[in-house]
Amino acid sequence: MHMADALISPAVGGAAWAGAAGLAAWSARKVRLEMDDRKAPLMGVLGAFVFSAQMINFAIPATGSSGHLGGGLLLAILLGPHAAFLTITSVLLVQALFFADGGLLALGCNVLNLGLFPCFIAYPLIYRPIAGTGLARGRVMAGALLGAVVALLMGAFAVVLETTASGISDLPFSSFLLFMLPIHLAIGIVEGLVTATVVLFVYQARPELAVAGQGSTGSGRAVAVALLLAAVITGGLLSWFASGNPDGLEWSIARTADTEELAAPGEGVHALSAHIQEKTVLMPDYAFGDASPEESAGVVRTGTTVAGLVGVGLTLLVAGTLALVFRPRRMSRGASA
Amino acid sequence: MAAIESALLQTGRLDTLARQDTAVHRIDPRAKVITTACFVLLVVSFDKYTVAAMIPFLVYPLALLTVGRVPPGFVLTRLALVSPFAVVIGVFNPLIDHEPMVRLGPVVITGGWLSFASILLRFLLTLSAALLLIATTGFNRVCLALERFRVPPVFVVQLLLLYRYLFVLAREAARVLRAYRLRAIRSRGVSLRVYGSLVGSLLLRTLDRGQRVYTAMGCRGFNGILHPSIPLRFRTVDAAFVFGWCAFFIVARLYPLPQHLGHAVLEFLS
Numbered sequence: 001m002h003m004a005d006a007l008i009s010p011a012v013g014g015a016a017w018a019g020a021a022g023l024a025a026w027s028a029r030k031v032r033l034e035m036d037d038r039k040a041p042l043m044g045v046l047g048a049f050v051f052s053a054q055m056i057n058f059a060i061p062a063t064g065s066s067g068h069l070g071g072g073l074l075l076a077i078l079l080g081p082h083a084a085f086l087t088i089t090s091v092l093l094v095q096a097l098f099f100a101d102g103g104l105l106a107l108g109c110n111v112l113n114l115g116l117f118p119c120f121i122a123y124p125l126i127y128r129p130i131a132g133t134g135l136a137r138g139r140v141m142a143g144a145l146l147g148a149v150v151a152l153l154m155g156a157f158a159v160v161l162e163t164t165a166s167g168i169s170d171l172p173f174s175s176f177l178l179f180m181l182p183i184h185l186a187i188g189i190v191e192g193l194v195t196a197t198v199v200l201f202v203y204q205a206r207p208e209l210a211v212a213g214q215g216s217t218g219s220g221r222a223v224a225v226a227l228l229l230a231a232v233i234t235g236g237l238l239s240w241f242a243s244g245n246p247d248g249l250e251w252s253i254a255r256t257a258d259t260e261e262l263a264a265p266g267e268g269v270h271a272l273s274a275h276i277q278e279k280t281v282l283m284p285d286y287a288f289g290d291a292s293p294e295e296s297a298g299v300v301r302t303g304t305t306v307a308g309l310v311g312v313g314l315t316l317l318v319a320g321t322l323a324l325v326f327r328p329r330r331m332s333r334g335a336s337a
Numbered sequence: 338m339a340a341i342e343s344a345l346l347q348t349g350r351l352d353t354l355a356r357q358d359t360a361v362h363r364i365d366p367r368a369k370v371i372t373t374a375c376f377v378l379l380v381v382s383f384d385k386y387t388v389a390a391m392i393p394f395l396v397y398p399l400a401l402l403t404v405g406r407v408p409p410g411f412v413l414t415r416l417a418l419v420s421p422f423a424v425v426i427g428v429f430n431p432l433i434d435h436e437p438m439v440r441l442g443p444v445v446i447t448g449g450w451l452s453f454a455s456i457l458l459r460f461l462l463t464l465s466a467a468l469l470l471i472a473t474t475g476f477n478r479v480c481l482a483l484e485r486f487r488v489p490p491v492f493v494v495q496l497l498l499l500y501r502y503l504f505v506l507a508r509e510a511a512r513v514l515r516a517y518r519l520r521a522i523r524s525r526g527v528s529l530r531v532y533g534s535l536v537g538s539l540l541l542r543t544l545d546r547g548q549r550v551y552t553a554m555g556c557r558g559f560n561g562i563l564h565p566s567i568p569l570r571f572r573t574v575d576a577a578f579v580f581g582w583c584a585f586f587i588v589a590r591l592y593p594l595p596q597h598l599g600h601a602v603l604e605f606l607s
Contacts, residue, residue: 004423005463006456010382028489037560038551040491044498045547051503052510053536055344059526067526069536078540090496094503097471097479098348100419100464105377168385168456169426170433170449197533202540209544 002095003110003159005103009166016162017108023116024089027082039083046075047087051094060190067190072118073148074195077127078209081119088115109162113155121154122147135203141196148192149185156184345507347415351468354407355475361405366474366482368575372397373470375583379590380462386438386451390593391458397582398465405473412465412472419464427456476500481567490562497563498550506543513539 005013031039050071057068071091075084089111095101102110131143160180164173171179202209355362361369380394402409434449471479477497484493513535517527527535551559588594 002422004426004460005377005381006423006459007426008381010378013381014378024492025489028491031491032489037555038548040494041498041551041554042544042547043491043495045502045506045543045550047495047499048502048506049540049543051499052506053539055507055510056514056532056536056539057526058532059528086492087495087499090492090499093496094476094500097467097476098351099344100415100468102422103377103463104373104467105381105463163426168452168459170430170452171426172433193529194532194536197529198537198540201533201537205537205541206544 002102003106003113003162005106007163007166007168008106008109009168010105012162012166013105013108015108016112017105020089020108020111020115023120024086024111027085030082031086039079043079043083043087043090046078047091047094050075050087050091058194067187069194069198070114070148070152070187070191072114073122073127073144073151073191074198076119076123077144077195077199081123084123085115085119088119109158113158113162117154117158118147118151122151126150135200135207137200140200140203141193144196144199145189145192148195149188152184152188152191153181156180345504345511349504350411351472352475354405354411354472355478357406359405359473361401361473363574364473364578365569365571365575366478367485367569367571368579369470369474370479370482370486371579372582373466375579375586376466377463379586380459380466382590383455383459385455386448388451388454388458389595390589391455391462393589393594394462394586396585398462398469401469401473405469407469407472412468415468416461416464423456423460427453430456478567481569484563485569494563502546502550505546506539509542510539 050069053071054068060067072084072088075087078084079087092102092107092110092114096104096107096110127143127147129143130146131140157177157180160173160177163169163171163176169176376394376397380391383391398412401407402412430453431447431449434447434452436448437445438448438451439446474482477500480493480497480500483496484490514527517531517535521528521531
């Protein structure tokens with residue numbers, strides 16, 4: 001699901017852009033350090049491959065509908081997380097420019113939603129520990145299934161978070177989440193199945209590829225620390241800005257209201273700006289519910305920041321729990337990179 | 338399959354449009370990238386109930402459309418075909434927000450409808466700006482601009498290759514799919530049992546192709562950096578393009594121009 005320009009605020013879009021650009025720069029450095037100039041052509045053709053694979057629809061059993069591959073996890077498995085992140089970024093860039101999917105400001109959000117989670121969470125923390133280096137059918141299947149489901153659920157959660165933080169859509173956080181998560185659970189299951197079947201076919205035909213893909217994983221701990229930092233920074237700053245934005249609005253409304261002509265139409269415009277202030281200052285969906293209209297902007301801002309940080313904390317908790325649940329298997333196999 | 342072919346045709350058409358030689362096409366790609374970014378950022382920075390004040394921003398895509406000789410129907414059909422995520426989500430606004438906001442005689446417009454209209458307008462503006470950037474610049478030149486903006490070379494190289502091989506691989510996918518369709522007439526999509534081997538073999542061929550591409554590039558001295566042959570010069574016209582448009586956007590963002598215009602006309606009449 002592509003996040004759209006029409007639904008995001010500049011603060012959210014800008015923060016996501018900054019996060020995505022930072023991750024991309026870091027990934028590009030990692031890829032360059034591998035000193036493998038075969039990588040860039042391979043990334044290019046695999047990106048083009050994802051496009052063409054997305055054009056082949058498969059029938060979803062027992063529903064009569066059809067779907068297509070997302071490809072994030074597949075790229076991570078084939079290329080390693082860093083190169084895959086760059087490739088997904090460029091796939092999304094081409095989609096934004098040529099197919100008008102999402103838009104340019106939303107690109108940052110889309111890169112995080114569809115690239116960050118499969119490459120830096122689902123692949124290193126879920127797929128690799130479960131699937132290991134072997135070619136065992138069940139393990140690859142389980143790893144891909146769980147990885148894809150987690151990546152898609154987190155992506156959907158991020159879409160909801162970005163939409164509500166932007167405040168353009170009126171959909172309340174909880175009902176939007178309830179609407180998105182089941183859909184993406186289903187999509188994730190299908191995506192996992194499809195990814196696994198493709199990977200298994202390729203590994204059976206060319207077992208050497210399974211080994212080739214392994215060398216390029218980053219160390220799990222560095223990734224985790226970077227993620228934690230990125231999450232806290234984005235969560236905290238983003239929500240701080242998200243509530244800082246209405247202040248900017250008040251400022252611009254105050255400016256327009258100062259000019260004489262605007263006050264003239266009487267109830268219309270004046271009532272309108274009052275409504276807008278009431279609606280935007282509080283951001284009722286995101287701050288704490290008991291904030292009263294009389295509260296100063298500063299208080300509201302703390303509330304929102306806290307709410308943002310709580311959201312980030314919960315996300316990390318879920319991710320951490322999942323990582324912990326799957327850790328023993330990795331230990332027993334001793335297959336860590 | 339027909340869908341793949343038509344998607345390719347449309348993308349190819351964007352390339353054809355980008356190869357025209359008009360005043361807009363001659364503007365430096367960096368100038369257009371910066372201006373587009375400024376445009377999108379300011380459009381989305383409007384408050385959620387804004388409709389009227391956003392209208393002046395239509396001038397920019399319209400100008401590119403006319404000066405750049407891009408058929409408006411082409412842009413509009415592409416926008417209509419886009420995955421309508423924003424519209425689907427926006428539809429809920431009128432259902433949730435019943436606050437009356439604007440009164441035009443007996444007609445009361447609620448905040449929900451106002452914000453929904455705003456979302457539609459944002460959708461139109463931001464996406465047409467992105468499409469027009471490509472239609473008046475071309476992908477290779479946008480990549481060149483990215484490279485000059487210090488985007489890592491690895492990223493730019495694989496982005497260029499991705500675009501170049503998009504057409505080759507999509508045709509290959511179309512052929513595979515056609516062969517499948519001829520053997521499985523009634524199915525709507527590829528059955529999951531076959532999908533793995535179908536897409537898997539496409540993937541294997543892709544990997545081989547990647548290897549061949551790399552070897553061929555290696556033979557010509559490729560060491561991870563591209564040396565583009567298109568010269569880029571940032572002229573005064575380009576600077577004027579950036580500053581002129583950005584100044585207009587900022588003025589239109591700060592002052593609700595249509596409102597001022599309306600008041601001026603009303604005053605003049607009375």
